[in-house]
Amino acid sequence: MLTPTATPMTYGSDSSIARFSLQHYQRMIETGILTAEDKVELLENYVVLKMPRNPLHDGTIEMMTETLGAVIPTGWRLRVQLALQLTDSQPEPDFAIARGDKRTYLTRHPNSDDIALIVEVADSSLTRDRLDKTRIFARGGILFYWIVNLVERRIEVFSQPSGPRDVPAYGCYSIYQPGDMIPLVIQGQNVAAIQVNDLIP
Secondary structure: OOOOOOOOOOOOOOOOOOOOOHHHHHHHHHOOOOOOOOOEEEEOOEEEEOOOOOHHHHHHHHHHHHHHHOOOOOOEEEEEOOOOOOOOOEOOOOEEEEEOOOOOOOOOOOOHHHEEEEEEEEOOOHHHHHHHHHHHHHHHOOOEEEEEEOOOOEEEEEEEEOOOOOOOOEEEEEEEOOOOEEEEEEOOEEEEEEEHHHOOO
């Protein structure tokens, strides 16, 4: 099991870096201070540069979009690299399975109550996804969080989030290797079993 951390490991180390509330961050987007050209996301009130993407990462996104999209039940949406809203963060994970239809999120971002699963595809971002985002999603009560670990060719599954506490963490950690079947759980129901080989190149 990974050792939970209380503070950011991949950002925020410079004490001069400004921190912004979620409302202030959203206002910067609304007024055009931050635009689509700014490859950033809000993590624990820090405006953080998103990790650069390479062909392997993007190709994996395409593979997974097709695979996950084929098994999501009615009443749920596969959101790809779109924002969600937590108490102190507005991350843009590679995938989120969210309750609703194509009109549900026209006026707001989904929050933790709307989300069944978050998935990050990790190569250069592995440390951030394993330590910092695990803490953020556990604090936010995200029920299931997968890391598609391209470095070690496995999927790491986190469940049983602690919610807000001094050191937020997940209570359960599992590893799925190529050849395994990984369960997709939505609202406590196993809705599909997916071949790991269909998710990892």
